[in-house]
Amino acid sequence: MLPEKAEAFKGKYLCPICQNLFSIQDLEVNDNRNYLTEEHVPPESVQWKRKVLTCKVCNNTQGSAVDSQQAKVLNTKAFNLGILGTVKDTRISFGDKLFVNGTMMTRNDGKYTFVIDPKRSNPKHVLQFNDAAKSGSVAGYEARWNAGDLRKNMISIIRAAYLWGFADLGYAFIFNTHFSKIREQILFPEKDIYSQRNIIQSPTGFDEEGIHIVAHPENLGISAVVMNLTASGLTDQVCVLLPGADSRAMDRLDAFKNSLKDRTFELVPLREFMSPAMLLDPDECMNPYMFWLATYEPADDTTGSK
Template sequence: MREGITVTDAITKNGAGRYLCPLCLNWFTDLDDLSLEHAPPASIGGRHTAVTCRDCNSRSGHTVDAELRRAETLYEFGSRSMTKPMSATAHYGDVEQRSEIIFGPEGLSIAGVAKQNHPDTAAAVTEVLQAAAGSKDWSMTLSLRTPDFRKAAIAWLRAAYLVAFATLGYLYVLLGELEPVREQIRDPDAEILSRYCLVTSSSAAERRIVSVKEPHDLASVAVLVGSRAILLPSPTAPGTYERLAALDPWPPPGERTLSGEVAAWPTRPAYALDRIALLK
């Protein structure tokens, strides 16, 4: 935070010893109004990346980050790699039971949640299962709540913005092309950006930032988490979102490899563009 203040005091005239929240661009004097942000959210393995104001930090947790956790859990269900249970409703014939499920390498585990069901439900489920024992013609249904995938994508956009801020600094986020990104983060229900997420050929464990030069159509700052790339405006090739809007079809077909300068995932703000400017 102190480094952030030093940087903004040097590159702007408005700081006067205050901290500029990279998300809402409000100035803060009181440390109690600020907090450390995880990017991506802690619930999906993110680490402290940047300092934002408490308002910006808490607003996201309740809306988009919760949908991101749900979307990730569903993905883990599909790839049989769940580590935490998810809520589901199990139907055994006519008997319905609110349950928690885990689908991992060991198999599928379904457990009724006593507090969320009628006291007689467990016995009714046992009865159905006993009657079905040995039968080859038997089925049950699991109903899962569908995550809001749009909001989950905005949680990724928010995480990518914070990672790019930590890497490149204030001169980057103060570029005009970053304003619609902040607007979209502030108002997840509005449709401000539609093309900013891509699937690439990167492997699952990778986390890095690429200043994409090739393909030129995709010139951008790409924040890569596994095979997912979140595309943010390029500081050197203006008009990133106009270029993406002109692509037909979207997403571009085929295996995608984004190449350009690579930066490591930040563990603390590096303010790279600010430092370069201050050295001049």
């Protein structure tokens, strides 16, 4: 969707994910049709920082499909690091096709405590496990737990960065034609559409969360959303790289990613490039989008803004 078409959407709300149109009546819960819901960004399970409106279908289906993985992945990382008090739902298999379910918790001595849940375990298996444990004869056991889906977690992180940008900058942010691939990836998480290499896990440590611009190397036209995700006593910082709005942005982003291991980069908060009027004055609200075109689009490129 191009900025010049925005006039047709006055009085309507465009879901930033599926891009279906909604009216003010859709703020009310209605069991007979899709309606607008308040969504936490990132997910509430990893300590949200922003709120946006998305439709119920997008909120519910994507929440269960991908957003649910963020806390699980962080929980597993905290467990593997031995962070005190981290709990994992665990199944321990032993003997000949015997198993018990329960929870395993990290201790301050670097070891783990396992507590059986009798409601989720076969009583006979519980007795056999306890007898074996008391006699010290539990051998060859295997502990399993849900570690979280790493791929879906990455898609959820991309989704959160996209919605964070929308929360701060509105439609000017998602008018970027390159973001159609991001929306497609969110809507179809089973497909491989938008490269997960755009996510930098545990970067060098940025003090400020939110939208940034890659200032070094210069003139790349790449933005980045920095987020701190917290669960199970662990805070993980992620940096999601996003292309600018001009026609050559994806090429520059791909080139930057390919050389990222050998180069350092510097982020500058987007607010340093913007005036408050960009968000408050209707005549200025398209400036975040136009910023990319005016700054990075070559003058002889006819695909730019004219």
